[in-house]
Amino acid sequence: MSVAVCLLRAASRSCISGGIPLGGVRAFRPSGGRRALPGPLLWLVLKPAQKLLAILVGRGVRKWWRALPAARQRLAKERLRRWRRRGLLGAAVLGGLLAAVYTAHLRHNPLTGRRQLFLFSKDRFKALSQMEYQMWKEEFGAQMLPEQDPRHVMVQKVVSRLARANGDVPGLSDFNWVVHVVEEPSVNAFVLPNGQVFVFTGLLDAVANVHQLGFLLGHELAHAVLGHAEEKASLVRTVDFLALVLLTAIWALCPQDSLAFLGQWLQSKLQEYMFERPYSRTLEAEADRVGLQLAAKACVDVRASSVFWQQMELATVLQGDARLPQWLSTHPSHANRAQQLDGLIPEAIHLRESCACPPLSGPDPRLVFRQSVKQLLDAPQGAGAREPGRRGKELPPAHKPGRPETPAWLPGNSPAE
Template sequence: MIEEFKDIMLSKEDSRYQHVQRIVDLLISSNSDLPGVFETEWVVHVVENPDINACALPNGQIFVFTGLLEAALDAHQLSFILGHEMAHALLEHTAEMNSVSHFLDFFFLVSLVIIWAICPVDSLAIMGQWIQSTLKKYMFDRPYSRTLEAEADQVGLQLVAKACVDVRASSVFWKQMEVLGTLSKDTPIPEWLSTHPSHENRADHLDRLIPEAIKLRESCNCPALPFPDPREVFNLTAKQLLQAPENAITANK
């Protein structure tokens, strides 16, 4: 991955790189009680790419695209996304995903052998294989991946709460993404087809987790959360934006 992005990585002198590094440093120092956090050598890479994306590998390599830096409105939102990605690495989701996938492959292989033993026609075996791989993709891989996303959101929120981040910014980020999707002409992918939960469901899930995260934040002697609640500010702004005459036709589609 480093090789792939080596020509478009920001230097350590770039202020955008330093911004991400400062946030990661804060998340590490606030969560140094967790063995996974202090045992991992976290390394930040910022990639010049307009995609709104980031990822953290189990070995601690964190990749952040500049598109995400532009999409996140403030350091609180960016902290949450980074916390979410670090949670994936800490929870070893890549390994978990692979082991479930290998188990399912084995299970389907055995059923394929049984089908072929009963009816040894090559075309039937080929069709059986196609049906199985399609079933696996839509019935297991994708919903399972969404479960891991929800888990990373929950743990990520705890990581940032301990760093005194405004945890309410987490759901605002995904609501922003939802509004952006509504305003753009792109048709959203139905949730069951996607490996990730829809932006709206994700924001709702985070809203349910936020009260617990606020309690955790308070127990870490963090300063009081600022007023007004960024979720209320966002709701008001989004309403005005969606009601603007130039957006009404697109938003009502």
């Protein structure tokens, strides 16, 4: 699979678990015709060549400077000092032009009140999304469940419920949501920018009820409605452009190639951990907030959203899996997501009530979960032990991820519909 395809997938998908194991290497085959490549794809294809060009230019400048006699170097430094004001003025003008271009491509999002950067036209990005869809379809075609499968029917009902209940949300009715359920153990789901919904059966096994599934699908639909894939691709393109300038300077100023390689590595890591990953976590938190609102209007028990991430955190602890610090991840930690959702749930419940949804029934699932966890942790050591050779405690049946035998269908959306 080409580098461009991998980068495209990274920019346009959102993963519940933070990643999908990709299949084997395959050649990228365009769909024929002589049309020009879409702008985003062309940028991704040219990106490695641009990086190499920046390195060669920077290294060439360094060699040229070293080859100059000492007298010529002193003369060049004097000229630079004399032209310093002109250089600063030129840099200011260039910066102003770039700022004007940046501002001209900002759009106000009515759902969040935030201004987002969109460099690509919707038509070009839709064409790119369709190409990505064909790649996913080719990769998972043999694993897709038929539409008659009960799991596909369940996901289709939830997505339809979310779409109908949120028809007044700006931009949501522009999508034709198409559901694909993939037989794959990964706890994952994502929605492409063209409305293609992919849900892995591992996620269906991980949710405790249909309300958790409703929130998670609302989260994924929110990514598409908010244009997160297009925004991320636009910002990555802008940052990559600035990084090329910095990369050229690194190779021009570092006295040795080894130091330049080190500087290049540090620059890439700083870009990743100080911008790309924090920015990705911000988008995930925003999709959680908007997705919770979409779920509330669909009469989902929004309290289940927090419980899902608490279940994921508990499973990680009991199974003894390594947990990376949040700053190393592209997604917020399970515990932080649960805490942030807890703060948003009262507002979501008020929104749910304003949509004439049936009253929430039964005890608060968050309280039930906390009591169950306390009982689990207070149980004797041997009561929940795993078989020899396996790590951590075994989750008791009440806490094991899995779909209920009789799913709690969303109100007004029974299987008979």
